[in-house]
Structure formats: structure tokens, C-alpha cells
Amino acid sequence: MKKTYLTTSIAYTNAPPHIGYALELVQADVSARFKRSLGEDVWFLTGTDEHGLKINQKAKDLNMDTIEFCNKISAKFLDLIKELNISNNDFIRTTDQEKHWPGVIKLWGELVANGDIYEKEYEGQYCVGCEAFIAEKDIVNGLCAIHKKAPEKVKEKNYFFRLSKYSNQLLEYLEKDTIKVIPQSRKNEMISxxxxxxxxxxxxxxxxxVEWGIPVPGDDSQLIYVWADALTNYISAIGYGRNDISSYWPADVHFIGKDISKFHLLIWPAILMSLGLDLPKNIFVHGFITVNGQKMSKSLGNVIDPFELIQKYGVDALRYYxxxxxxxxxxGDFSYLKFQERYNSDLVSGLGNLIARVNAMAKNINTNGFIADNDIVNIATKVKNQRDKAMESFKFNIALSSIWELISFSDKYIEENKPWEKDAKNKEQVIFNLLFLINNIGELIAPFMPETSAKILNKYDGHLFERIC
Ligand SMILES: [Zn+2]
Structure with a gap:
């Protein structure tokens, strides 16, 4: 069986999840479910990134133990994962000393052994918001361009990773698509x-x-910084530092946001090269969600709570949107207006209405012994192929629009064939064709809207419909 390993990035636990985090989970989940439907042996990982200064400070502000604070926020992410009906196989936390830390410690040792870590006195402008030293070009009028706060001038001893050593190899791997970057524009950004x-x-x-993190092996005065800690989750979760990872590594796809593409396209592959591990096959980079065209922010008061939306409209409506x-x-943009429009036109009037019409017509009709007409099977097969092709290239919106063409086709088929005007035998054939169509629509939407799919298919449990999936 083909093994497929998919990951999301791990969420930073300094605040509860907002709707942007849900996007990545849903994108990775629909891919995982699709791959499983093809019979692949899928391992799907997600988790939380729980170290660093910001988390420590937040916990202190709230008068909580840092780990207690992490437990609380991490649990909220797990709640969201459950509410979103995410089919992950594992959940990794970077504070997990049994599962995650041995991988980080092993990784550090390997980097040191390969001569890729060295000590250096460093002086730079440090932004607490970024949790990083920031370059002069990112300082505008003395303030961090993102956080609008003055960075601190910091002089300290750090261990450095020889990223520059890997420049040529990184360039080659990106140019030759050894690591395939989706979309290509992100690859071009990295190349330049x-x-x-x-x-x-x-x-x-x-x-x-920084007091909250994993100590550098052999030097208790230093803590391992985010790159060698958080990125390691992709291998520590599947056993790096504890056992053999070759059955799942390399990852087939890392799903990430555009803000962290640099770390995944440069630092992570360089680390892997140093470790002598294979590179991930695909890195999929999504954009950000704005709300009514504006960046989501607490100060604007436009942060959308995914839990509220799910409660009101159901999880599949959110996944569909x-x-x-x-x-x-x-x-992409989120607005209640657009959300409601999609909900009403595509789900209530489109899918819901079709299913209700066909079910009503199929009452008291005996469809035993019928098989679907050729042209009906052909159009369903064509749509399935279109969906599969779109899914292989992560074009989830195109995949759904193909399925919705089958819904429109079914509506048109009812109008054109008017089963209520036909004699018994022809009427039964038309209705059988429609049942065939909605059952296959039920199968085709399964990775996107698992609950809705199950409702459609369960109704016909025990009936024999040739399904093309
Ligand atoms: Zn900053």
C-alpha cells in the first residue's frame, strides 16, 4: 500500500485558535481524506508549538505556570480539530519530553557532529513580537515594521547554523523541483x-x-531556538530520536502558511541535508484570511471565532466555504455576507434541494433491476476524473466546482426528463438515474464534507448503486 505522510504546521500556543488556523487544517484534511479514499496508507500529523518568550510572558501575565498555560491553549486547538472533523492520526506538542525532545536532542547532536553548528558573539536588533533578530530593512523609523515596536539592541552568545553552506544545494533542489513548491511563485521568491x-x-x-525551551545539549546556559525545535516535530512525531522513521519519511506534503515559507523552504531542507535525510516531496503554501477585506486583528475587533460559526451552520458549511x-x-476573504450567500445558493438550494427532490420522487418507486444509463455513468465518471485531477494539484476549489456541475446537470436532467409525465417504466429509469447521480455526488463530496456525505449515503445503505468512486 502506498504510504502518504501529510503534516500541517504546528500552531503557536500564545493565543487560542482563530479562523485562519482552521483553513490550513481543513486543506490538509481534505487531502488526507482524498488520499485515503484512493486506498493509500495515510499518516496525518498536526500539533502545537509551545516554546518561546511570548508564551512564557503571556503565562506570567496571567499568573499561570507556563506548562499549565500551554496545556490550556493546546487543548483549545485540539477542541477545534475535533469540531472541524479533522482526521489527523497524531497530535504533537513540542513540550512533550518523551515524544518530541529526544528527536530535537538527536538532531542537535547530528548538526554539531557534521560541523554545522558554531558559537558566535552576536549583536543585533531583537523584536520580541517577531521573537527574532530583525534586519535593518525591516526597521522603519526605529520600529519593527510588523509590530510597530522598537526592537532591543541585543548582544549575546548564540549557536549558529551554517545555512549559507547549503545555498547551492538549496538552489538546485528548488530549481529542479526536488522539493515541489505549490504555488510556483513561492519557489521563485525563495530562489531570488x-x-x-x-x-x-x-x-x-x-x-x-528565554527560559522556556529545550536546553542545548552540553550547554545549559543556552536554549534551542525555534527552528531546531519546532521544525523537528515533523520527524520527532514519527519517531526520530526514538526509532526508525523510514516507513513514513520523507513527508509527501507539508501544509504551511506563507509567513513561514522561508523557514520551510530554506532552513528545514538545509537541516535535513545535514542530517542526511530525504527532503519533503511537496510544500504547499496557503495565503491568509482577511475579514471583510481587512487583516484580522484584536484591535479591529474582527477576529472570527470558528467555534461560533460551526455551532450556527454546522462544520460542513465552514469546510465548504x-x-x-x-x-x-x-x-482569501471571509465575510458573513459571502458565507451566507454560499451557504444558501450552493448548499441549501443546490445540493440540499436536489437531494430532497430526488428522495421525494423515489418514494414508493421500485428501482430494483435497473442500471444507470450510459450517458449518466459517463458524465459522473468525467466529473470524478476532473475532481481527482484537481485534488492531485491541490486545487480544492476547482474540485468542488466540478462536483457542483454534476449537481446542476442533475437539476437539468429532472427538468428535461420530467419523470412525473412519464409512464411507469420510463419514470423508474429516470428516477434510478437520479439516485445513481446523488449517490455518486455523496461519494465525491466525502473528503470535503464528511458528515453530509455520510447522511446522503446512509439513506441508501443496503441499496445497490454502482458507484464510480
Ligand atoms: Zn516584530
Whole structure:
């Protein structure tokens, strides 16, 4: 059986999840469910990134133990995963000392053994918001361009990773699509970034500045910085540092947001090269969600709570909106107006109405012994092929629009054939064809809307419909 390993990025637990985080989960989930439907042996990982200064400070502000705070926020992410009907096989937390830490410690040791870690006195502008040293070009009028706060001038000893050493290899792997980046524009961004010159990156912070993290092996005065900690989750979760990972590694797809593409396209592959591990096959980069055209922010008061939406409209309505309305690799917008429009036109009037009509017509009709007409089977097969092709290239919106063409076709088929005007035998054939169509629509939407799909298919449990899926 083909093994497929999919991951999302791990969510930073300094605040409860918002709707943007739900997008990535749903995109990865629909891919995982689709791959399983093809009979692949899928392992789907998600989790939470729980170290760093911001989390520590937040916990202190709330007068909580840091781990207690992490437990609380991580549990909220798990709640969302459950509410969104995400089919993950595993959930990794970077505070997990049994599962995650051995991988990080092994990784650090390997990087050191390969001569890729060195010590350096470093002086730079540090932004607490970014949790990183920031470049001069990102400082505008003395303030961090993102956080609008003055960075601190910091001089400290750090361990550095020799990212620059891997420049040529990274360039080659990206140019040759050894790591396939979706969309290609993100790859081109990275290629020009590499060509402008890569510098080595800080892989540790002094413990007196950041107290919440994994200690550097052999140097208790330093903690391992996010890159060698968080990114490692993709291998620690499947056993790196504890056992053999070759049955699932390399990952088939990392699903990530555009804000962290640099770390996944440059630092992570360089780490893997140093470890002598294979590179991930695909890196899928999604955009951000705006609300009514504006960036989501607490100060604007436009943060959308995914739990509320699910409670009001059901999980499948939210999954459908994300996958249908938003171009997978671009920024997308959320508004209640657009959400309700999609909900009413596509789900209530489109899918819901068709199912209700066909079910009503099929009452008291004996369809035993019928088989679907050729042209009906052909159009369903054509739509399935279109859906599969779109799914293989992560075009979830195109996949759904193909399925909705089958819904429109079915509506038109009813209008054109008017089963209520036909004699008994022809009427039964038309209705059988319609039952065939809605059963296959039920199968085709399964990865996108698992609950709705099950409702459609369960109704016909025990009936024999040739399904093309
Ligand atoms: Zn900043």
C-alpha cells in the first residue's frame, strides 16, 4: 500500500485558535481524506508549538505556570480539530519530553557532529513580537515594521547554523523541483532570496533571556531556538530520536502558511541535508484570511471565532466555504455576507434541494433491476476524473466546482426528463438515474464534507448503486 505522510504546521500556543488556523487544517484534511479514499496508507500529523518568550510572558501575565498555560491553549486547538472533523492520526506538542525532545536532542547532536553548528558573539536588533533578530530593512523609523515596536539592541552568545553552506544545494533542489513548491511563485521568491545571499541563522538563545525551551545539549546556559525545535516535530512525531522513521519519511506534503515559507523552504531542507535525510516531496503554501477585506486583528475587533460559526451552520458549511470560496494558494476573504450567500445558493438550494427532490420522487418507486444509463455513468465518471485531477494539484476549489456541475446537470436532467409525465417504466429509469447521480455526488463530496456525505449515503445503505468512486 502506498504510504502518504501529510503534516500541517504546528500552531503557536500564545493565543487560542482563530479562523485562519482552521483553513490550513481543513486543506490538509481534505487531502488526507482524498488520499485515503484512493486506498493509500495515510499518516496525518498536526500539533502545537509551545516554546518561546511570548508564551512564557503571556503565562506570567496571567499568573499561570507556563506548562499549565500551554496545556490550556493546546487543548483549545485540539477542541477545534475535533469540531472541524479533522482526521489527523497524531497530535504533537513540542513540550512533550518523551515524544518530541529526544528527536530535537538527536538532531542537535547530528548538526554539531557534521560541523554545522558554531558559537558566535552576536549583536543585533531583537523584536520580541517577531521573537527574532530583525534586519535593518525591516526597521522603519526605529520600529519593527510588523509590530510597530522598537526592537532591543541585543548582544549575546548564540549557536549558529551554517545555512549559507547549503545555498547551492538549496538552489538546485528548488530549481529542479526536488522539493515541489505549490504555488510556483513561492519557489521563485525563495530562489531570488537565495541568490541575494544566505546568511547563517541563530539556532539558540541564552537561558537568562528565554527560559522556556529545550536546553542545548552540553550547554545549559543556552536554549534551542525555534527552528531546531519546532521544525523537528515533523520527524520527532514519527519517531526520530526514538526509532526508525523510514516507513513514513520523507513527508509527501507539508501544509504551511506563507509567513513561514522561508523557514520551510530554506532552513528545514538545509537541516535535513545535514542530517542526511530525504527532503519533503511537496510544500504547499496557503495565503491568509482577511475579514471583510481587512487583516484580522484584536484591535479591529474582527477576529472570527470558528467555534461560533460551526455551532450556527454546522462544520460542513465552514469546510465548504474554505475549500470552495478561497483560492487555495492565495489570500482569501471571509465575510458573513459571502458565507451566507454560499451557504444558501450552493448548499441549501443546490445540493440540499436536489437531494430532497430526488428522495421525494423515489418514494414508493421500485428501482430494483435497473442500471444507470450510459450517458449518466459517463458524465459522473468525467466529473470524478476532473475532481481527482484537481485534488492531485491541490486545487480544492476547482474540485468542488466540478462536483457542483454534476449537481446542476442533475437539476437539468429532472427538468428535461420530467419523470412525473412519464409512464411507469420510463419514470423508474429516470428516477434510478437520479439516485445513481446523488449517490455518486455523496461519494465525491466525502473528503470535503464528511458528515453530509455520510447522511446522503446512509439513506441508501443496503441499496445497490454502482458507484464510480
Ligand atoms: Zn516584530
Amino acid at each position: 532570496f537565495i541568490k541575494s545571499g544566505l546568511t547563517d541563522v541563530s539556532f539558540s538563545r541564552p537561558k537568562d533571556k 474554505f475549500l470552495r470560496e478561497i483560492t487555495p494558494t492565495e489570500d
